[in-house]
């Protein structure tokens with residue numbers, strides 16, 4: 001390992017300073033946890049989680065972007081305690097294959113391919129909702145608002161700009177079909193690292209309720225209100241959320 005030069009040290013301090021300054025606008029969700037749960041008291045938290053870079057680390061080969069066992073356990077736990085959706089840029093079969101948890105809603109292809117368990121829907125007779133069976137044999141309802149754009153071979157990212165659907169629209173759709181938008185006591189909590197997650201952050205800001213949380217270890221332009229540095233911090237945050245919820249339900 002080489003020695004740190006004075007210039008390296010100055011650069012490191014500079015980076016630290018700019019991240020600290022950025023966090024004044026986007027405070028750490030871990031540091032702000034007590035304030036957040038004070039707001040969430042008596043409300044229904046609905047969780048939306050991005051996959052790559054949020055639940056899994058970013059790696060060179062997308063087919064090796066796995067969640068750790070500890071992360072899988074944390075997602076499983078929050079998904080039993082809160083309505084939980086994974087909203088990813090990947091095609092849904094990839095997301096489903098990586099996550100493999102029964103009780104989460106999957107919204108793949110940037111929210112254009114949504115599969116929900118049948119029991120969880122407010123209504124199931126909307127034209128674009130189709131009853132189907134997933135790979136595990138569970139009954140699901142598929143909602144594919146931009147079906148014609150769903151990729152067969154190429155990633156959907158390349159054609160995304162031409163359609164009026166994004167992760168923000170998917171978040172609105174899911175809140176609606178879960179029956180939350182008619183109530184006043186829900187709070188969406190969205191954690192994501194991708195630029196495409198900004199659409200969801202914007203929707204949450206527009207709702208004037210909930211917690212948009214960006215995952216980034218460097219300062220970034222974002223509409224998120226809170227920040228977490230990396231998937232490890234995402235996991236810590238979810239573990240704390242689960243502990244809080246369990247402590248409340250046993251109190």
Ligand SMILES: O=P(O)(O)OC[C@H]1O[C@H](O[C@H]2O[C@H](CO)[C@@H](O)[C@H](O)[C@H]2O)[C@H](O)[C@@H](O)[C@@H]1O
Pocket residue numbers: 050051052053057058059060061062063065087088089090091155157193194196
């Ligand atoms: O919405 P997300 O779940 O964050 O998906 C966004 C893209 O994620 C994947 O690419 C990113 O992660 C890969 C694995 O770590 C990495 O190799 C790549 O550089 C990243 O851009 C996925 O492959 C894309 O299809 C998604 O659009």
